[in-house]
Amino acid sequence: LHEEGLIYRDRFIVNWCPGCRTAISDLEVIPQETQGHLYTLSYPYADGDGAIQVATTRPETMLGDTGVAVHPDDERYREKVGRRVILPLVGRTIPIVADPFVERDFGTGAVKVTPAHDPNDFAAAQRTGLPPLVVMDEGGRMNDNVPEAYRGLDRFEARRRVVADLKESGHLVSITDHLHNVGRCQRCHTVVEPYLSTQWFVRIGPLAEAATRAVAEGRVRFTPPHWINSYNEWMGKIHDWCISRQLWWGHQIPAWHCASCAHITVSRETPTTCGGCGRRELTQDPDVLDTWFSSALWPFSTLGWPERTPDLLRYYPTSALVTGFDILFFWVARMIMMGLKFMGEVPFRQVYITGMVRDAEGQKMSKTRGNVVDPLALIERHGTDALRFTMAAMATPGADLPLDEDRMAGYRAFANKIWNATRFVLMNLGETGRASTPPALPAPAELAVPDRWILSRVSRLAGSVEAALEAFRFDETANALYQFLWHEYCDWYLEMCKPSLAPGASPADVDRARAVLLHVLDRVLRLLHPVMPFLTEELWQRLPHRGETIAQAPYPTLEADLLDERAEREIALIMEIVGRVRNIRAELSIDPGRRLPLLVHAGDRETRALLASHRDLIAALARLERLEEVESLGLAGPAARAVAAGCDMAVPLAGVLDLDAERRRLQRDIDKLSREGEGHARKLQNADFLAKARPEVVDKVRAAHDEAEARLRRLARTLESLG
RNA sequence: AGGCGCGUAGCUCAGGGGGAGAGCGCUACCUUGACACGGUAGAAGUCAGCGGUUCAAAUCCGCUCGCGCCUACCA
Numbered sequence: 001l002h003e004e005g006l007i008y009r010d011r012f013i014v015n016w017c018p019g020c021r022t023a024i025s026d027l028e029v030i031p032q033e034t035q036g037h038l039y040t041l042s043y044p045y046a047d048g049d050g051a052i053q054v055a056t057t058r059p060e061t062m063l064g065d066t067g068v069a070v071h072p073d074d075e076r077y078r079e080k081v082g083r084r085v086i087l088p089l090v091g092r093t094i095p096i097v098a099d100p101f102v103e104r105d106f107g108t109g110a111v112k113v114t115p116a117h118d119p120n121d122f123a124a125a126q127r128t129g130l131p132p133l134v135v136m137d138e139g140g141r142m143n144d145n146v147p148e149a150y151r152g153l154d155r156f157e158a159r160r161r162v163v164a165d166l167k168e169s170g171h172l173v174s175i176t177d178h179l180h181n182v183g184r185c186q187r188c189h190t191v192v193e194p195y196l197s198t199q200w201f202v203r204i205g206p207l208a209e210a211a212t213r214a215v216a217e218g219r220v221r222f223t224p225p226h227w228i229n230s231y232n233e234w235m236g237k238i239h240d241w242c243i244s245r246q247l248w249w250g251h252q253i254p255a256w257h258c259a260s261c262a263h264i265t266v267s268r269e270t271p272t273t274c275g276g277c278g279r280r281e282l283t284q285d286p287d288v289l290d291t292w293f294s295s296a297l298w299p300f301s302t303l304g305w306p307e308r309t310p311d312l313l314r315y316y317p318t319s320a321l322v323t324g325f326d327i328l329f330f331w332v333a334r335m336i337m338m339g340l341k342f343m344g345e346v347p348f349r350q351v352y353i354t355g356m357v358r359d360a361e362g363q364k365m366s367k368t369r370g371n372v373v374d375p376l377a378l379i380e381r382h383g384t385d386a387l388r389f390t391m392a393a394m395a396t397p398g399a400d401l402p403l404d405e406d407r408m409a410g411y412r413a414f415a416n417k418i419w420n421a422t423r424f425v426l427m428n429l430g431e432t433g434r435a436s437t438p439p440a441l442p443a444p445a446e447l448a449v450p451d452r453w454i455l456s457r458v459s460r461l462a463g464s465v466e467a468a469l470e471a472f473r474f475d476e477t478a479n480a481l482y483q484f485l486w487h488e489y490c491d492w493y494l495e496m497c498k499p500s501l502a503p504g505a506s507p508a509d510v511d512r513a514r515a516v517l518l519h520v521l522d523r524v525l526r527l528l529h530p531v532m533p534f535l536t537e538e539l540w541q542r543l544p545h546r547g548e549t550i551a552q553a554p555y556p557t558l559e560a561d562l563l564d565e566r567a568e569r570e571i572a573l574i575m576e577i578v579g580r581v582r583n584i585r586a587e588l589s590i591d592p593g594r595r596l597p598l599l600v601h602a603g604d605r606e607t608r609a610l611l612a613s614h615r616d617l618i619a620a621l622a623r624l625e626r627l628e629e630v631e632s633l634g635l636a637g638p639a640a641r642a643v644a645a646g647c648d649m650a651v652p653l654a655g656v657l658d659l660d661a662e663r664r665r666l667q668r669d670i671d672k673l674s675r676e677g678e679g680h681a682r683k684l685q686n687a688d689f690l691a692k693a694r695p696e697v698v699d700k701v702r703a704a705h706d707e708a709e710a711r712l713r714r715l716a717r718t719l720e721s722l723g
Numbered sequence: 724a725g726g727c728g729c730g731u732a733g734c735u736c737a738g739g740g741g742g743a744g745a746g747c748g749c750u751a752c753c754u755u756g757a758c759a760c761g762g763u764a765g766a767a768g769u770c771a772g773c774g775g776u777u778c779a780a781a782u783c784c785g786c787u788c789g790c791g792c793c794u795a796c797c798a
């Protein structure tokens with residue numbers, strides 16, 4: 001970079017931390033809104049009466065003033081330009097100059113110029129030829145360039161003394177409250193001082209331009225993409241980067257100073273002679289590089305660069321960088337710059353910007369801030385996997401994630417649920433559990449509908465998980481796994497399996513159930529492994545499995561031959577029937593242990609066939625005494641009624657039916673259906689809707705409307721029959 | 724000062740032009756041989772407000788209010 005003129009050494013205004021006694025970059029200065037004061041000072045003209053008034057928030061810097069500036073077009077001061085004023089307390093005479101950087105509307109329209117201690121003043125001084133005068137040392141104390149009374153004083157003590165003395169001498173016009181941003185050191189919080197010193201800089205323009213282009217061309221993609229705006233905005237107004245630090249830790253700058261001449265030798269190897277005069281009295285520059293400069297090289301420097309090692313060739317560029325937006329400029333942008341510069345290619349194809357974990361007050365957690373929640377304490381309370389799962393579940397792209405311990409507790413319960421589900425499977429495996437490899441999945445023809453249903457569902461799950469991971473949707477990944485494992489596998493499939501595993505079940509049923517239970521559990525554990533690595537490994541090892549570790553087991557993908565829409569439809573209807581019976585039981589306060597008779601009138605042949613083949617399953621899930629298919633429900637007598645997709649149902653409750661409760665229950669269902677039906681009807685009566693909406697939407701609404709109406713009629717009749 | 728994002732159930736948050744969702748919490752009942760860190764059923768929202776686009780808006784657009792963040796050399 002130095003050979004190409006992209007690194008240079010210059011005497012320039014930098015951000016200086018008097019606490020750390022080093023230069024820092026723009027990014028390391030944290031602006032903090034602070035209630036301060038605006039001091040208006042009066043500088044008398046050297047050649048006659050009167051004075052010019054200037055305003056400042058840092059009165060101590062007046063000791064380093066070498067001029068006063070006004071706007072060239074400001075009528076009030078036009079004839080003052082070129083005159084001289086006497087700097088109070090110091091006695092130096094300094095000129096009044098004109099420069100367009102002055103805001104005519106602010107303060108008095110005249111500004112004191114302290115080139116060595118203010119970036120604007122420095123720039124203006126370079127344009128107008130005012131000399132810089134450094135009045136502080138590296139620790140922020142006034143140096144020997146100020147009158148003796150102030151020498152050695154800390155800058156804030158000097159401020160008090162200067163103000164007091166100006167007041168005394170009549171040069172202080174006013175003090176007003178003033179809210180402004182004060183820059184503080186990111187590391188030690190000391191107020192940063194703009195300070196003239198000699199430092200090394202990166203000429204950032206060409207590097208930033210290439211990096212901006214790479215992102216614009218899509219060679220690096222951002223997730224979520226809106227971060228590109230921030231990236232571009234920063235790149236657009238970037239300043240040269242001060243990379244030298246007066247610190248001890250870091251890469252020492254490979255520059256050697258000659259004791260005899262002013263030449264500086266910059267070299268990869270330690271030079272033996274000065275590149276300027278050829279003598280041998282060389283000392284290496286004591287400064288080190290900004291740690292972020294070294295970090296910018298990380299994607300290739302860690303892989304053996306500048307050698308073209310096999311690692312470098314294979315892993316550069318890498319596929320994705322996962323990181324936080326707080327180091328988007330510090331690190332990500334600079335890795336792109338340096339990667340393009342030295343490798344001729346971006347360092348990564350994708351940047352996934354995570355949300356920021358925040359504390360209970362919504363504050364960013366950081367080591368510097370000291371408000372970090374100890375992850376070990378969270379792990380102690382909820383478990384490692386629960387913590388990790390929570391992070392994944394909360395990771396909506398673009399949103400922060402406030403730490404929610406209640407939610408984490410919920411995911412600990414989920415981990416416990418998985419543990420118990422696996423325990424159930426293990427205790428039902430019999431000799432299958434002692435086999436070294438999992439049993440083969442039976443042929444589809446030998447599988448029961450619930451088997452085909454759960455296999456179809458887990459295959460679909462693998463497909464959604466893959467899509468979610470591809471899109472960096474870790475929240476969708478976690479939620480899909482949670483929903484499937486708890487509410488499909490545990491709530492329904494395990495319950496559906498129990499009859500097949502009960503004593504007295506046929507050996508064929510037992511084998512079939514074992515094989516499917518294991519297959520699905522194995523798949524879901526693998527799918528879950530990236531999000532709950534410890535639990536899944538522990539459980540997987542206890543199941544019959546192939547391979548050393550679940551981490552190396554193939555990641556499941558959608559298996560099209562396992563998809564079975566018919567089985568999914570059938571199970572959905574079974575779930576609805578069972579749900580209706582459970583609702584009747586709960587709403588009418590019927591003893592949960594009591595086995596109920598259920599009369600069903602099927603509306604079509606398909607439903608009739610379904611009922612016939614799943615009589616035992618429905619009876620087991622709904623805790624029925626018997627399931628009876630009837631031609632008509634009219635003769636059922638006192639009974640709780642319900643309608644499902646393809647059938648009407650009645651639970652005869654002679655002698656115990658609470659008619660009022662039953663009426664309320666039915667009425668509530670009717671109300672709900674009516675609201676739905678009205679919404680649909682309104683649309684279907686709207687000619688514009690029928691004409692302009694997409695046909696499939698119209699069809700969908702019409703079907704939903706007809707279904708709602710049909711159910712509504714049947715429910716209304718039922719309610720009427722109650723009198 | 725510019726830029727970005729967010730306001731959806733009591734809480735924490737998904738969703739995102741056509742049926743308002745999840746977890747936790749809440750209510751009722753249940754110790755049923757995997758699991759009470761559990762089960763079943765249920766209550767609960769003017770999707771911040773106003774206006775616009777559209778056959779149709781929580782969803783798109785504009786404005787307002789509130790909150791958060793980033794960037795910035797007004798002394």
